[in-house]
Amino acid sequence: MQTRNIFYKLPAIIIIAIMIICTAGIIVAFNYHKIFETDAIKVTSNTNNTQNDTTGGKKTVASLNTFDGINSTSNESHSTTSNTSSGENPDPTVSERTSVHTSHQYSPDFVPGSTFSQDDSENGKTRYVYDSTRIDADGDGAADDVLLVGENNDTSAPFGHQTHNLAVVVRDGVTGKFAAFLLPEDFGVMLPRFNIGSFTAAKKNEIMVSVETGGSGGIVLYALMAYENKKVVSVVSQEELNKGLALKVVCLPGFEMKIIDKNTGVNSIVNFHDGAAVPLYIDSGVYNKAGVFLKDQSYVDDEVMDDLFVSLDPADDDGDGTQELHGKQRISFIAHANTVAWAESVWSLKGGRLRLVSEKIEAYNP
Template identity: 30%
Template sequence: MFRKIAKTVLHSAVISLFVGCLSLWGMGFAMAEENEVLPPPGPNATQGQLLQTREIDVTGDGKLDTVSLVGTKMDSSSPYYAKLFIVVSGEGQNQVVIPLEGGYGPQMMFCDFNGNKLPEIYVSAETGGSGGLSYYYLYSLKDNVPTAIPLPDPLHVTATFKNNYVVKLKLKETGKSYKIDIKEKKADYDQFGVYKDGKVVKPIIVDVNPYGLLQPIDVERDGVCEFRGVQRITGIANADTIGYVNSIWKWKDGKWVLKGSSITKTLQPSHAGHH
């Protein structure tokens, strides 16, 4: 019991020290080792905030590590975090601090993606733009060495507008084609000049957004996570959603392999689970 209390107190002290350092950086101060060249101090960041923390072994030494997500704000009244940090500390380990870009509603999750029996650290934060996009980060801390794991590339789609308000969409990566009916958008597409009397007059190039959702999901229920990706397809305007590109990715032999894909008119419900 005493050890548990002491460990909690020590962790609180470590986080407090880290947060204090962030505050000093915000005021234009920083400590550095001899001959170390520091970047210019950032804008006046307010004091860092502990957003999430979890006791979990991410280094593989068999001991629980304390993994925390810390954020700093430019404006304390705003929900936007200007910077995010992953902080990993553990018994007998040097503390690791990983800086990330900021965002809204940051979340930290843990799952084994590469099958090495160790959970990786996954962080997402919304950009706040009208496209509903987010920043995503995946890190391995095996042997207490932070290693960024690349994320799967978004899929590519080409579109052909057909008569009677039908769009034929083709996934470049698989060669498969899908048809989506857009008759409910008839008035908008007539007004924009794409269709006249149901016939194609001026076809447009559709846009495929980056991942609006990149979600850990254990498809095979084997304790190893895949990624479920969702990309929005837009037509005459960003608000004009034609459909969604759905993908399932699995890490194999050092790269992401596409295990499944589809294009749907509506956003499919998720049955994902994460740790």
């Protein structure tokens, strides 16, 4: 009889045990969720942005903004990250670029060499900060963070020597949101950087990006951007900004060449009677030893490399508060190593177009 009573009470005991286990589990889960949520707020609290939750309250969230397939958050947690090579030794490239190529202070939140946080499911590649500064980019009185970010195609190369998919990014100083302009995929590969200057109006902060192509011609590609109406926009087309002077080379008898600007007619005679290139021209069948020109103009046109700019440097020549652009182009014949002349030009920017201010073409004298 006693055994029978225990048998009938057994299901109740099991039910009570299950209830105790479930209650304990709920308490543990609640505490775990509470700890996790607290840690998440700590991680994202630097953004100082809030949004309404479903209960009408507010919670802190990371500042997230999508542009051209890039989802980005500020990387304050990486602001002191030093750039290292594959051997874990500090790469001097960043500090060298600071002294040689830039005149601005880096943004304290986005130090070059640090990663630029993202969640790009299609790309899946890490972007890095290559240049940065903190200025009032749109004239609203608040300091904005201006960045140049991109991928690194070869982690074994020195930092900044194998860049890809570069973008100019601005974090707005009022809203904390990001806006960006994605540069062409093949827009240079080496040492991306920018200068801040006034190119269209006095006291206006515009962003001039330069990226080296890494080729034997020493060519540098440029883009001129501005931050307006919460967007990063192009001030002048990259094609127009990078085309330079349209030059033509005409070979003359007696080991001479005439370099002509096809648009303005400005020209210069290059004499290389005693130059080191004379054997090259003779061996290539361009001239004979007597200086007789043996080819035709179509051959010359094919063999001339009137490259894009090797430099396009800003300077306020007339003191009006806006900067002109001083360009330099290399003219080579048959091979890049055989430079025959330099073409220098000065440009101003009016109404979204480049206007030629002056030019000169001079023979190359090593």
